Amino acid sequence: MAADTINIPQPPREEEQLGYYYGLPSRPKLVARSSTDPYKYNFDFSTQYPVGKLLSSVRQHPIADLWNTDGPLRREIVLALDGIQWTVIDVLRLGYQPRMTEELQLNHPVTLLISVKKDSTPWEQGHSVVVRCHEILQNYGISDVHCEMKESHTIRLASPPAAPLSAPKLHSEYAQTYPGRSTTCEVECEKIHAVLSAYLGHSIATFDQPTREGTKCLYLRRKDTGQVLLLICRHALFNGTSANEDYIYDESNAESMVTILQPGDDTLARRKKDIALCIKCVDFHIESIKRLDELTQDEKKARIAEELATLPRLEAAAGRLEDVSPPATRIIGHVLFSPKFGTSTRTTGQSSSQRVRDWALIELHPGKHASPLEELENEVSVTEKERLNLLCAHEVEGFTFHRHLSFHYLRNTLPLVGMVSEAETKGGEHESRLPEEPAILVGKRGQRSKLTYGLANNVTSLMREVVDNIEFVSEEWCILGPKPCGWMTDRRHCFCGLGDSGSCIWDLQSRVGGMLTSASGDPTYGGIDTAYATPMEWLLEDMRAYGYDVEILDGERPDSDIGQAD
Known part of the structure; x- marks a missing residue:
């Protein structure tokens, strides 16, 4: 017994x-x-x-x-x-x-x-x-x-009629360098330059809920009218207390307009706090230099002059943030259409997939953009350090070579051109150490976790949610976070965080792959084990079913790129 x-x-x-x-x-x-x-x-x-x-x-x-x-x-x-x-x-x-x-x-x-x-x-x-x-x-x-x-928890990653004509415009300008040796200050000014730009991956929120932030995903063009629209996540706009119904912009009812801000209040507050700290650090450094007995007076004067040279740019950056403190100055557009949260079955290629509808189309306001809307390009902000992190990602994931990624070095951006098919998300490309083993290394920029790289899984995940007592089961494109460089490579970091909803997922050919919507993990620890995205090909097909025949706004690849390993 x-x-x-x-x-x-x-x-x-x-x-x-x-x-x-x-x-x-x-x-x-x-x-x-x-x-x-x-x-x-x-x-x-x-x-x-x-x-x-x-x-x-x-x-x-x-x-x-x-x-x-x-x-x-x-x-x-x-x-x-x-x-x-x-x-x-x-x-x-x-x-x-x-x-x-x-x-x-x-x-x-x-x-x-x-x-x-x-x-x-x-x-x-x-x-x-x-x-x-x-x-x-x-x-x-x-x-x-x-x-x-x-x-584990399933996490949706969200955190007036128009801006005044005098409001600062979203730019697409080159990133500038200024004299001075404070690397931290240079980086902070670059962050402000990016967050007030027309580039993708930065903070957005609604006028009525300015602290509930999401991320700019992608610019699209209507084939019939040429109108340029912005794609973002629905749940970043409408919280759980909103009625789950289709939203259609009604020109005759101005009060129903849902306006979009860039950036949201929390992002603006963080940038203000950080730039103020940088300005204080200049004063602290100057006082420290004055107390260095081992320096001659001429050496002290030279170092103090270097510190003072950073102030004009820091103060200008702080002024730019103050200019957009009133929420009305940050309005970049309004919601044109967003279908109610639910599932749809759409056919792409030779297969059908049932996925969650979690998207919204934004009509952009021309007066808030420095360039004509038809000249906008899908560009992701990428710093020099983030470009180097890509090489690390290849190494720790065991990739023996990588595709060309054509960065725009003067603007510190990565232009996105083309699209990954939904079939590829389930089969992958032969980029890994073993040719017979398909894998896709992807990247994204989210307003919260910034730019990260990850490994896309080639087997579909299923997600179950209950909305208004109705159960939805949807297919999801699963993405794993990056392994760090160095010896601690036995675990993965988080691919995303709260506020990254809407981030555009792209592959190593600079092709648009999908839109980040959710994750699985435990918010108590701030840990994300797996992230989930909706393939862009499926999203475009779903939009067509609602009468919006749109295409990705493609630009041109710059001549510069990070090269290709042997």
Whole structure:
């Protein structure tokens, strides 16, 4: 009888619940797993640090083709979750990242990861579900994929009629350099230059909710009229208390107009605080120089002159921020149309996908832009340091070469041209260390987390949400955060943060891939394990269904680029 009890599943101890996913940014709690392998604490005695777990894209595996279509496998898994308050289903590789070897994370086992709401699922119920899901996978010939359940949150990443004619315009000017040796001050002035520009990736908010911020995604052009529109996320504009209904701009009802600000109040406040600190630092540096006995008077005068040379630019930047303090001076346009939050099934290429409608089209105000709207280009702000980070991303992800990314060095931008097809998001491009293993390295600029790179998964994720007591299940393009350079590469950083909703996702050919909408993790710790985007090809098709036949506003690639590795 004692021998029979050995095989009876036991709930995980607290150590396993809290430590099983060590290494993931949000520190999720394990609920249950189908694997019977004993849990073992993994410690690297050579570094005196515990070894964390790492999520990686699936790439080559039989489950990819079965899961990426709305076929019987997916339907049976979702049916097995009936009665469970699940939020996301991801199919990813999960394992310990070796520190001192060249072993690839491709050797990590593929895992079906089910995220559930906190404290919603007891172990007994969760274990029954993951075992059933594992059995379903085996019935389809997938015997090497286990199922796990963890607690995690789904996060939507949001945080007058027109601006006066005298309001400062959004510019597309070159980034200028000024004399002075204060690198910090130069960087801060560059941030202000960018946040008041027409470039993508910067803060937007509504006039009525100026602290609920999102991110500028992409400029589009209507094929019938040539009108230039801005694409952003709906949920960054309308919060949970707003009626879930189509919004259509009514010229005859001025009070119904939803106007858009750039930047939002929180971003403006941060920039003001930082530039004021830079100005104070100049005074502090000057007083410190005066007290340096080892310097001659001439040397002191020279260094003080260098510090004073930074003041004109700092004070000018502070003045630009003061000029846009009144919200009305920051109005860049108004909402033209936004369909109610829900799901649509659209066909792109040879496949159909059911995805969430979470988009809004903004009619831009010409008077707020320094250039004619038809001359706008889809350019993402990219600093010199961020360009160098791309080389690091290639190295730590194991890419042996990269595509040309044509940066505009005078404007510190990356022009976006072309589009990644939805089919490519499920199959990838052969850019990884192993030619047969598809992977896409992507980037984005969000108003909160700035520019980050990440690894796109080639297997679709499913997300479940309930709005107005109606359940929505949608397909999502899953993106993992970057691995840091250096020796701590056994974990990934967050790809995005609150306020990054609407960020444009692009690949290493400067092609538009999609729009960032949500993430999974734990806001308590500020950790994001996985981010989710809607492919741009699907979005454009959905807009056409509502009568907006639009195309991406393409510009020209500059001659300069970061080169190509051998």
